[in-house]
Amino acid sequence: DTAVSQTPKYLVTQMGNDKSIKCEQNLGHDTMYWYKQDSKKFLKIMFSYNNKELIINETVPNRFSPKSPDKAHLNLHINSLELGDSAVYFCASSQAGAQYFGPGTRLTVT
Amino acid sequence: GESVGLHLPTLSVQEGDNSIINCAYSNSASDYFIWYKQESGKGPQFIIDIRSNMDKRQGQRVTVLLNKTVKHLSLQIAATQPGDSAVYFCAENIVSGGSNYKLTFGKGTLLTVNP
Numbered sequence: 001d002t003a004v005s006q007t008p009k010y011l012v013t014q015m016g017n018d019k020s021i022k023c024e025q026n027l028g029h030d031t032m033y034w035y036k037q038d039s040k041k042f043l044k045i046m047f048s049y050n051n052k053e054l055i056i057n058e059t060v061p062n063r064f065s066p067k068s069p070d071k072a073h074l075n076l077h078i079n080s081l082e083l084g085d086s087a088v089y090f091c092a093s094s095q096a097g098a099q100y101f102g103p104g105t106r107l108t109v110t
Numbered sequence: 111g112e113s114v115g116l117h118l119p120t121l122s123v124q125e126g127d128n129s130i131i132n133c134a135y136s137n138s139a140s141d142y143f144i145w146y147k148q149e150s151g152k153g154p155q156f157i158i159d160i161r162s163n164m165d166k167r168q169g170q171r172v173t174v175l176l177n178k179t180v181k182h183l184s185l186q187i188a189a190t191q192p193g194d195s196a197v198y199f200c201a202e203n204i205v206s207g208g209s210n211y212k213l214t215f216g217k218g219t220l221l222t223v224n225p
Binding site: 004031040041042043044045048056090092094096097098099100101102103104 | 117118142144146148151152153154155156159197199211212213214215217218
């Protein structure tokens with residue numbers, strides 16, 4: 001069974017559109033995260049939720065809105081997509097320790 | 111290939127050799143460190159972690175060394191295999207309270223294992 005899963009794996013869309021990425025973890029962890037990995041492989045945290053509550057918000061444009069309907073799910077909605085949003089987005093989860101990552105969603109904005 | 115244009119630090123070793131990947135971390139208050147392996151097209155995969163009250167930890171074929179004096183972390187891979195080829199990241203954490211772990215990732219090192 002996949003521990004942290006994301007959908008879709010690939011997302012190609014035009015500038016100005018709104019899109020969502022979904023994440024689910026079946027590890028029973030309390031904390032979930034969204035990371036952005038740029039073309040140079042640099043990984044940067046965007047958001048963290050603990051038990052559905054936002055605890056980290058790292059200077060991310062407010063076009064990005066995470067939502068956690070329950071502690072096993074953390075979705076990322078992006079409004080008015082821009083070219084610079086093109087990246088790989090990773091979801092992760094943890095329980096007071098190492099974070100476990102999903103397979104990533106490659107977002108391409110044209 | 112995917113590495114073109116990445117400008118990551120690179121390490122190229124022969125199959126069977128030992129590999130050492132180094133990482134300098136930035137925050138002396140960091141108390142927990144993790145090494146991740148990322149293969150092409152996949153998410154980062156946990157390899158091994160170490161807390162700041164230790165200076166060495168061993169796993170299967172891997173050893174992490176922590177030198178807090180100079181804020182240096184290293185990952186040693188014994189008998190490197192072609193399947194070890196990947197980008198390796200170190201990550202440091204400062205516990206902000208309870209279970210609020212915020213990881214800061216290093217730049218990554220591309221390990222290439224030659225058969």
